[in-house]
Amino acid sequence: MGVELDLFAAASAEGAWTVAEVTRRARAVVEGGMPPLWVRGEVSGMKVWHSGHWYFALRDGTAQLRCVMFAKDNRRIPAAPAEGMKVFAFGRPTVWEDKGEFRLTVLELLSTEAGGLWQVAFEKAKSALARDGLLSPDRKRALPSYAQRIAVITSPDAAALRDIVAVVTRRWPLAELVLLPTRVQGEGAVAELCAAFTRLGRMGDLDVVIVGRGGGSKEDLWAFNSVLVARAVAAAPVPVISAVGHETDITLCDLVADFRASTPSAAAAAATPNRDEVLDDLAHLGARLSRGLVSRVDRASERIGRTGDRLSSVMARRLERHRHQLATASGRLDALSPLKILERGYSLARDARGQVLRRMVQFPPGLAFRLRVSDGEVSARVPES
Amino acid sequence: MGNSPTFAQQIERLEDIVRRLESPDLDLDEALKLFEEGVEGLRVMRERLTNAEAKVNEALKTENLDE
Numbered sequence: 001m002g003v004e005l006d007l008f009a010a011a012s013a014e015g016a017w018t019v020a021e022v023t024r025r026a027r028a029v030v031e032g033g034m035p036p037l038w039v040r041g042e043v044s045g046m047k048v049w050h051s052g053h054w055y056f057a058l059r060d061g062t063a064q065l066r067c068v069m070f071a072k073d074n075r076r077i078p079a080a081p082a083e084g085m086k087v088f089a090f091g092r093p094t095v096w097e098d099k100g101e102f103r104l105t106v107l108e109l110l111s112t113e114a115g116g117l118w119q120v121a122f123e124k125a126k127s128a129l130a131r132d133g134l135l136s137p138d139r140k141r142a143l144p145s146y147a148q149r150i151a152v153i154t155s156p157d158a159a160a161l162r163d164i165v166a167v168v169t170r171r172w173p174l175a176e177l178v179l180l181p182t183r184v185q186g187e188g189a190v191a192e193l194c195a196a197f198t199r200l201g202r203m204g205d206l207d208v209v210i211v212g213r214g215g216g217s218k219e220d221l222w223a224f225n226s227v228l229v230a231r232a233v234a235a236a237p238v239p240v241i242s243a244v245g246h247e248t249d250i251t252l253c254d255l256v257a258d259f260r261a262s263t264p265s266a267a268a269a270a271a272t273p274n275r276d277e278v279l280d281d282l283a284h285l286g287a288r289l290s291r292g293l294v295s296r297v298d299r300a301s302e303r304i305g306r307t308g309d310r311l312s313s314v315m316a317r318r319l320e321r322h323r324h325q326l327a328t329a330s331g332r333l334d335a336l337s338p339l340k341i342l343e344r345g346y347s348l349a350r351d352a353r354g355q356v357l358r359r360m361v362q363f364p365p366g367l368a369f370r371l372r373v374s375d376g377e378v379s380a381r382v383p384e385s
Numbered sequence: 386m387g388n389s390p391t392f393a394q395q396i397e398r399l400e401d402i403v404r405r406l407e408s409p410d411l412d413l414d415e416a417l418k419l420f421e422e423g424v425e426g427l428r429v430m431r432e433r434l435t436n437a438e439a440k441v442n443e444a445l446k447t448e449n450l451d452e
Contacts, residue, residue: 146393156443165441173437174392181443275434278396282434285399286427292406293420300413 020097027095030102034093039065039104040112041089043081054080058089058104066103067091073107078222079121086112118218118225125227125252134234134256141239141258143270146278147207149176150271151238153196156181160214160243160264167265172272178203184213189223197232209236210267211253212243224251233257243267342374349380392433399426 017025041058048054052071057064067089074080081087091106111117129135150168154160156179168175180199182192193211200209211233213221223229224244230252233240242257243264254260261267334340342348349357349369357369365385371378390398402423406416 144393146391146396148391148393165439169439173439174433176440176442179441179443275437279431279434281396282399282427282430285396285403286424288403289399289406289420289423289427292403293416296406296411296413296416299409 019100023095023097023100026100026102027097030093030095036090036092036107038088038090041065041087043083043085043087046080046083048080054106056081058087066101067106068096068103069106069109074109077109078118078225079124081109081111081117082120085120088112118222122225122252125225125230126255128227129230129234129252129256134230139234139258143239143241143259144207146273147172147175147271149178149206151178151180151200151203151206151209153180153182153193153200153209153211154213154264155184158184158214160212163263163265164210164268167268168272171269171274173275175272178206183223185216185220185223190226190228193223193226193229194232197229197236201235201237206238208238208271209240210243210264210271211240211257212261212264212267213245214264215246215249218249221245221249221251224253227252229253230256241267241270339374342372345374348372392430395426395430395433399423399430402426 039058041060044057044059044064046054046056052074054067054069054074056067056069058067059065069077069089069091088110089104089106090108091104093102093104095102109117111120113119126135133139152161152164154164161179165177168177180196182196183189184193196211200206213224221244224242233242233253233256239258240256241259241261242251242254243261243266244251244253247262250260259267259270261270338348349363349371351357351362351367351369357363363369363382365382367382369380369382371380402419405411406419406423411419
């Protein structure tokens with residue numbers, strides 16, 4: 001504005017300034033005299049307009065400063081500050097000519113309170129998810145014991161992915177890793193993460209999903225605090241393991257996921273069994289298998305043994321009976337034996353043909369015959385008359 | 386994938402075989418059959434575990450990113 005400050009001209013009614021001229025002049029003075037600066041104060045009367053612009057005031061004990069933060073600038077801010085919140089605002093002091101209002105066009109806003117605006121946004125989103133039941137422990141699904149296909153949603157060129165691949169390769173090389181590369185921070189990260197989950201739903205045959213990234217600032221991790229991403233995680237068709245940042249960083253994605261791992265490596269370990277342990281398990285099962293069969297066969301042979309024992313004792317008893325019968329019979333036979341009679345002193349005479357000689361007529365004079373006595377035979381002859 | 390059993394299915398089957406083999410009322414022929422199946426299963430699983438090499442695939446980009 002090239003208007004000179006001419007007090008004499010303004011002193012008369014003829015030289016009166018128009019409102020527009022004064023406000024334009026005031027704006028020039030303010031903008032020219034006060035470069036962009038940081039202001040600290042408490043937030044009051046925050047209004048979020050449909051356009052996305054924020055209107056509020058900063059105040060301290062004695063004064064108040066009207067502020068506007070346009071949508072293009074406040075988009076990067078996680079949440080509108082709450083009433084009474086202590087903040088630092090960086091902005092350009094100006095005069096809004098339409099309303100003749102002195103105000104600060106805020107370009108950057110930080111909260112000095114614990115957790116700051118991130119915390120405000122986090123709590124707001126968290127309570128929305130809780131309202132929908134997405135944080136309920138009942139929703140948590142069990143992770144697979146022997147995952148075969150593992151989807152990994154993360155940045156394609158970061159340490160997190162290398163760690164996951166290394167751990168899975170070492171622990172459970174049976175697994176197939178399916179990478180869904182996405183940006184994990186900055187512009188587009190939220191949309192890409194959500195798109196990756198949508199694709200997941202169409203892939204099928206997956207056992208588990210790992211989503212995450214390595215450590216970073218709160219701002220770097222912010223995509224994982226997006227309600228959209230949290231809802232995409234909740235809608236995943238298979239269990240989700242979330243590993244965002246370090247142990248101490250807990251994001252909405254972590255809260256909604258079926259399992260939260262402290263690091264990407266820990267996520268990979270949670271997704272897979274350890275091959276060596278599984279080999280041990282197999283050895284154990286193998287031993288039980290053999291023991292099972294051996295005891296089954298033992299039972300069978302015991303039974304055969306028992307049956308055999310019964311069979312042989314039956315046979316033995318039967319044999320004994322026969323033996324007894326035989327002894328009785330042979331005793332009787334013995335008593336009838338002619339030898340027994342011979343033993344008592346009788347003898348038996350037989351001619352040369354073996355015929356038994358019983359009567360006198362059978363002994364003509366001169367007949368040679370044999371005499372059987374108890375222990376042998378004797379040759380004999382009837383004397384010639 | 387589909388047709389060949391997953392490792393999870395294989396180990397489940399083996400556990401089932403062991404449980405049945407340990408149950409007292411089992412026909413001897415059946416026990417022998419189960420044992421054979423179990424031993425074969427063990428062999429296949431050990432082979433899978435020792436020969437496996439992790440595969441890393443990048444899911445094909447099928448969508449246009451609208452940015």
